[in-house]
Every structure is written in C-alpha cells, then in structure tokens.
Amino acid sequence: MRMNYKYEMFPNEEQRQTMDRWLSICRQQYNSALLDKQRFYQKNKTGLSRHALQKQQTKDKQRFELLKPIPSQPLQEVLFRLEKAYKNFFEGRARYPKIKKHKDYTSMTFTQFGVEKRKVKNKKTGDVHVRDVRYAASLDENNHLLISKLGSVYVNFHRPIEGKVKQVSIKRQGHRWFAIFSVERHVNETVDFPVQSTGVDVGIHKFAVLSDGTNVENPRFLLKAEKKLKRAQKKLSRMTQGSNNWKKQRQNVQQLHIKIANQRRDFLHKRSYHLSKMYKVVFVEDLKIQNMVKNRHLAKSIHDAGWGAFCRKLEYKCNNNGGTLVKIKAHYTSQDCSSCGKRVKKALSVRTHVCKSCGTVLDRDHNAAINIEKVGRDLLGLCPTV
Numbered sequence: 392m393r394m395n396y397k398y399e400m401f402p403n404e405e406q407r408q409t410m411d412r413w414l415s416i417c418r419q420q421y422n423s424a425l426l427d428k429q430r431f432y433q434k435n436k437t438g439l440s441r442h443a444l445q446k447q448q449t450k451d452k453q454r455f456e457l458l459k460p461i462p463s464q465p466l467q468e469v470l471f472r473l474e475k476a477y478k479n480f481f482e483g484r485a486r487y488p489k490i491k492k493h494k495d496y497t498s499m500t501f502t503q504f505g506v507e508k509r510k511v512k513n514k515k516t517g518d519v520h521v522r523d524v525r526y527a528a529s530l531d532e533n534n535h536l537l538i539s540k541l542g543s544v545y546v547n548f549h550r551p552i553e554g555k556v557k558q559v560s561i562k563r564q565g566h567r568w569f570a571i572f573s574v575e576r577h578v579n580e581t582v583d584f585p586v587q588s589t590g591v592d593v594g595i596h597k598f599a600v601l602s603d604g605t606n607v608e609n610p611r612f613l614l615k616a617e618k619k620l621k622r623a624q625k626k627l628s629r630m631t632q633g634s635n636n637w638k639k640q641r642q643n644v645q646q647l648h649i650k651i652a653n654q655r656r657d658f659l660h661k662r663s664y665h666l667s668k669m670y671k672v673v674f675v676e677d678l679k680i681q682n683m684v685k686n687r688h689l690a691k692s693i694h695d696a697g698w699g700a701f702c703r704k705l706e707y708k709c710n711n712n713g714g715t716l717v718k719i720k721a722h723y724t725s726q727d728c729s730s731c732g733k734r735v736k737k738a739l740s741v742r743t744h745v746c747k748s749c750g751t752v753l754d755r756d757h758n759a760a761i762n763i764e765k766v767g768r769d770l771l772g773l774c775p776t777v
C-alpha cells in the first residue's frame with residue numbers, strides 16, 4: 392500500500408524562484424489542456440484523450456523555449472491530473488474541472504524516484520551490462536533532495552521513511568515548501584485487536600459516535616480559528632491592494648488557512664489512528680458526501696469535520712495495521728430501532744431515539760452506529776455482538 396511522508400524543504404532564493412516558475416508553467420499547461428479538451432469536444436462531440444494531449448505537449452516542448460528548462464516528468468503528470476479531474480467529475484465525485492488560479496495550483500509531482508539499476512544492451516557488440524539510471528528526482532550522497540535542472544535542496548527528515556519511495560511531490564504552502572514522498576509499504580499481518588468490530592456514525596453535533604456509545608467530539612478549534620481568519624480577511628479587504636501592508640496581511644491570511652488545515656489533519660490522524668488500533672473491523676456508512684453538501688445546513692459541519700478525509704485516513708491506517716474498513720450501504724440506520732428493528736421515523740432535529748415497542752431509549756447517533764455495525768457484521772457473516 393501507498394503511504395505519504397511529508398517533510399519541509401529549504402531551497403535557496405534562486406531555487407525558490409525556479410520552483411515558482413515551474414509551478415506556473417505546470418498551471419498554464421493544465422489550463423491550456425483543459426481549454427483544448429473543451430474546444431475539441433465542442434467541435435467533434437467526443438473527448439480529447441490524454442494520449443493526444445501528451446503528443447501535443449511533446450511537440451510544444453520542441454517549439455517553445457519556455458518549456459525547456461523544466462523536467463518533463465512534472466509536465467506530463469499535469470495531464471494525468473486533468474484526466475483524473477475529469478474521471479472524478481464523470482463518476483460523480485467532483486464538480487466539472489475549473490481553470491486553476493495561482494493559489495489553486497501549488498504542487499508538482501515527479502512520478503519516478505531515486506536511482507535504479509537497468510540492463511543496457513550495446514547495439515554494436517550485443518553485450519549486456521548493468522547501468523545506474525538516475526531519475527529527475529532522487530537523493531544525493533548528502534541525503535539532500537536532488538532535482539534535475541534545480542540542484543540539491545536540504546530536506547529536514549524529522550522522521551525516517553519506511554519503505555521504498557515511488558514518487559515525490561513538491562508543494563508550496565504560503566512561503567514554505569514541502570516534499571511529499573509516496574512510499575510503498577507492506578502490511579503488518581499479525582496484530583491483536585482489543586475489540587473485534589465497531590460501527591461509526593457521523594454526528595452533526597459530535598464528530599462521530601461509536602456503537603459502544605463512545606463520542607468523538609467535534610474539533611472546536613476550527614470555529615475559533617475561523618473567527619480569527621474572518622477578522623484577518625476583513626482587515627485585508629480594507630487595505631490598498633498591492634501595497635506592502637496588504638502583501639503582509641495577505642501572507643497572514645494564507646498562514647491562518649494553513650494552520651487550520653494542519654490542525655484539522657492532526658485531529659483526523661489521531662482519531663483514525665486510535666480506531667485502527669482498537670478495532671479489527673470498522674464499519675462506516677458509505678455516505679455520498681457530494682449529496683450531503685448540497686444540503687446547506689449540514690454542509691458546514693461536514694466540511695469542518697472532514698468526514699471524507701477521515702475515512703481515507705482510517706482506511707489506510709486500518710489496512711496498514713492488519714485490520715479493515717468496511718463501507719456499508721445502509722438505509723434507515725438512524726430510523727430503525729437497534730434493539731427490535733422497528734422503524735421509528737424522526738426528523739433530523741430529533742436527537743433521541745425512543746422506541747415505543749421495546750422501550751429502548753438511545754442517543755440518535757448511538758442507535759445509528761449500532762445499526763451500522765449490525766448491518767456490517769451481517770454482511771461479513773460474523774455472529775451478532777449482543
């Protein structure tokens with residue numbers, strides 16, 4: 392399985408400018424490919440493939456000086472991103488791809504990494520010998536990140552990378568730069584879990600509720616930080632655009648955004664880590680986040696809580712730890728009684744489940760979590776818990 396390791400990198404001023412330039416070239420490539428696809432579709436009523444775009448890019452590289460100083464891997468990868476954006480749109484996971492602005496395009500990816508031994512055949516003599524091939528991104532002898540046409544950059548490896556690096560992305564966040572290593576790792580098979588399974592229900596007031604009744608509280612720091620962000624944005628809007636103070640304040644706003652994102656990620660990592668250690672099988676409801684976000688009232692809390700991001704983290708952590716995350720398609724999990732199965736219809740505002748036939752009284756989300764676990768265990772053929 393793939394895992395990401397993120398480290399801060401410390402480029403010099405010249406490298407910084409170069410990477411900024413590369414990012415803007417990648418962004419232009421993305422946008423022009425998007426426009427090409429749209430134009431092609433209008434004319435021919437059929438899609439323009441990545442393969443065709445790739446051919447065009449190769450031609451452009453010979454024609455335009457601008458494209459020459461940048462390594463070809465990140466340029467090619469731009470087209471993969473666009474392809475993925477379309478795929479996500481067609482499969483209902485995302486909106487139609489948009490033209491990317493400067494602030495939206497912050498990373499580029501080197502799809503191969505390191506030094507690899509390769510067999511090379513001498514055409515004249517027919518001899519085969521092994522030669523080292525260094526990709527556009529690798530580590531040099533000082534353990535610095537070596538990128539072709541950029542040079543070597545110091546990276547603060549604050550924790551060791553476990554596994555084989557498959558690719559590396561370079562990301563700009565505010566005025567800082569990060570290297571994200573994508574690593575192939577083997578799954579740890581022999582683990583003892585304290586509990587066999589649990590169901591998790593997304594709360595609205597709480598972040599999540601487990602089927603044993605445990606509450607995972609919503610992170611309040613986000614609301615606090617958001618207030619601060621609003622104030623900073625208001626201050627920015629009152630300043631003269633382009634002035635030195637405006638630039639400074641804009642950076643403050645960016646930093647606040649990053650801080651919020653970091654806090655959120657940290658919260659999600661800790662929560663999902665804990666669950667993946669505790670339970671062998673974790674059942675969650677397969678929510679269509681897109682549909683739920685359409686409901687205005689729910690939208691904010693879902694976005695804040697980052698349920699989708701949480702499930703992704705939980706899934707790979709479970710896998711990595713020898714457990715499983717199972718998404719179940721459950722209907723009426725919040726309506727049905729978890730004890731006798733009778734359907735008790737209730738509005739979203741009703742927070743307590745009260746069953747008149749068997750007398751069960753439970754928190755609404757707790758009742759739903761028990762149902763999710765039940766449906767899941769049934770699906771996997773495990774014996775019922777209670």
Ligand SMILES: [Zn+2]
Nearest residue numbers: 728731746749
């Ligand atoms: Zn009941």
